[in-house]
Amino acid sequence: MLDKESLNILREALEKLDAGFAALPEFHSRIPGAEHIAQTLAATAERLQDNYPYFHPLYAGQMLKPPHPVARLAYALAQWINPNNHALDGGRATSAMEKEAVAAIAEMFGWREHLGHLCGGGTMANLEALWVAGQLAPGKKILASDQAHYTHGRISGVLQFPFASVPCDSLGRMDLAKLSELVAPGHVGTVVATMGTTATGSVDPLAGILELREKHGFRVHADAAYGGYFGLAGNLAEEARREFDRLHLADSIVIDPHKHGLQPYGCGCVVFRDLGVGRLYKHDSPYTYFSSSDLHLGEISLECSRPGAAAAALWATQKLLPLEKGGEFARGLEDGRKAALDLHQRLEKDARFLTAFPPELDIVVFAPRAESVSEASNRSRKIFEAAARRNLHLAVAELPVAFFDANLGGMRRDRKSLTCLRSVLMKPEHKEWVGRIWEILSEATVECLGR
Ligand SMILES: Cc1ncc(COP(=O)(O)O)c(C=O)c1O
Numbered sequence: 001m002l003d004k005e006s007l008n009i010l011r012e013a014l015e016k017l018d019a020g021f022a023a024l025p026e027f028h029s030r031i032p033g034a035e036h037i038a039q040t041l042a043a044t045a046e047r048l049q050d051n052y053p054y055f056h057p058l059y060a061g062q063m064l065k066p067p068h069p070v071a072r073l074a075y076a077l078a079q080w081i082n083p084n085n086h087a088l089d090g091g092r093a094t095s096a097m098e099k100e101a102v103a104a105i106a107e108m109f110g111w112r113e114h115l116g117h118l119c120g121g122g123t124m125a126n127l128e129a130l131w132v133a134g135q136l137a138p139g140k141k142i143l144a145s146d147q148a149h150y151t152h153g154r155i156s157g158v159l160q161f162p163f164a165s166v167p168c169d170s171l172g173r174m175d176l177a178k179l180s181e182l183v184a185p186g187h188v189g190t191v192v193a194t195m196g197t198t199a200t201g202s203v204d205p206l207a208g209i210l211e212l213r214e215k216h217g218f219r220v221h222a223d224a225a226y227g228g229y230f231g232l233a234g235n236l237a238e239e240a241r242r243e244f245d246r247l248h249l250a251d252s253i254v255i256d257p258h259k260h261g262l263q264p265y266g267c268g269c270v271v272f273r274d275l276g277v278g279r280l281y282k283h284d285s286p287y288t289y290f291s292s293s294d295l296h297l298g299e300i301s302l303e304c305s306r307p308g309a310a311a312a313a314l315w316a317t318q319k320l321l322p323l324e325k326g327g328e329f330a331r332g333l334e335d336g337r338k339a340a341l342d343l344h345q346r347l348e349k350d351a352r353f354l355t356a357f358p359p360e361l362d363i364v365v366f367a368p369r370a371e372s373v374s375e376a377s378n379r380s381r382k383i384f385e386a387a388a389r390r391n392l393h394l395a396v397a398e399l400p401v402a403f404f405d406a407n408l409g410g411m412r413r414d415r416k417s418l419t420c421l422r423s424v425l426m427k428p429e430h431k432e433w434v435g436r437i438w439e440i441l442s443e444a445t446v447e448c449l450g451r
Pocket of ligand 1: 063120121122123124126149151194196197198223224225226256268
């Protein structure tokens, strides 16, 4: 985990940053002695040891990806300034970096023009997109699939917008026939298309949703918090490719640089296709917006104070790894997907396991076979724990039995949902580590099932 070279790079960059303020009279801040700081930091490090090893390829559980070293360093560097991207007064340089970084994201979606900004994460970004959607169609319903992130139902509650779930098909994608029935009466203002669901990485049928939009005139919001960068990957299956190729037709898109964009937490992003929605944010601030007639990011975002460091980190990462098809960043996504396909194939070939559908992105869900769904659920939990004892960290998910229907064989369906194992293979290194992951999973399974 420790990368001593990074510390040298940071020191050099800090000296360069410091040189920019050389004209100021010298002053010494009133901080406690270095010895106390060192002791406190050692105590902090000790507390932080109580974590799963998210940075290691054997952490293959939840949607957690280590930031790129350049993102960590740029974030740390910017902390010496601690800019606030609410207004230009608080973060002039990092506001400009944020505008450039977000423009590059919008361009990745095929938008030359856009309105957008960074925010705390996917929840805040979706809140903002739904808040805009609700103002444009007051009183109308918001729809999202029953596999969409729970945040959509909750945000609709916070905003007091009517909300309904659309059932999914057996591949975890929004069922278009059901959507068509729900939008027919005309009370729907917005449909949320999830471009990579949190549980299984399923991609909603955006092309079909857009066709329904033509007929019914609702707004389409794409929640691509997790999956948004996969449009750059060259190894998607045909169906997922078709949906990602339509993403530019959505009205708004949310993407989380702190998921697949190699950023530390606290970095979500919302972009709107129509610049005109900026009018909905209109407010006056008697104290912030006087330093420049240029746009202050606080004028187009709901959050006020925000870390400029997040913008510096994203800007630096995108400078090193541009958001290009065929580039190094895209290869990282492709490698995670290869790892997921590899693990899925190994599981499919092994009679001890039950798989759902092939991964559309980089999430694999599976369970041990048993006589009944409830017994398979118990076994999933046991394997999860046995794997963790061997330092392989998977996740557990509760999914509809229908997702596994095609492969259930004679298993008794005594429950509607199956507790299964879930692995998000989102680190590029997972491609080389699948063999080791498989060995450990196999050993843990032998311990639990005796074979
Ligand atoms: C599809 C999707 N939307 C929204 C969210 C919420 O994002 P955040 O946890 O950054 O608030 C997540 C989180 O996993 C997600 O996968």
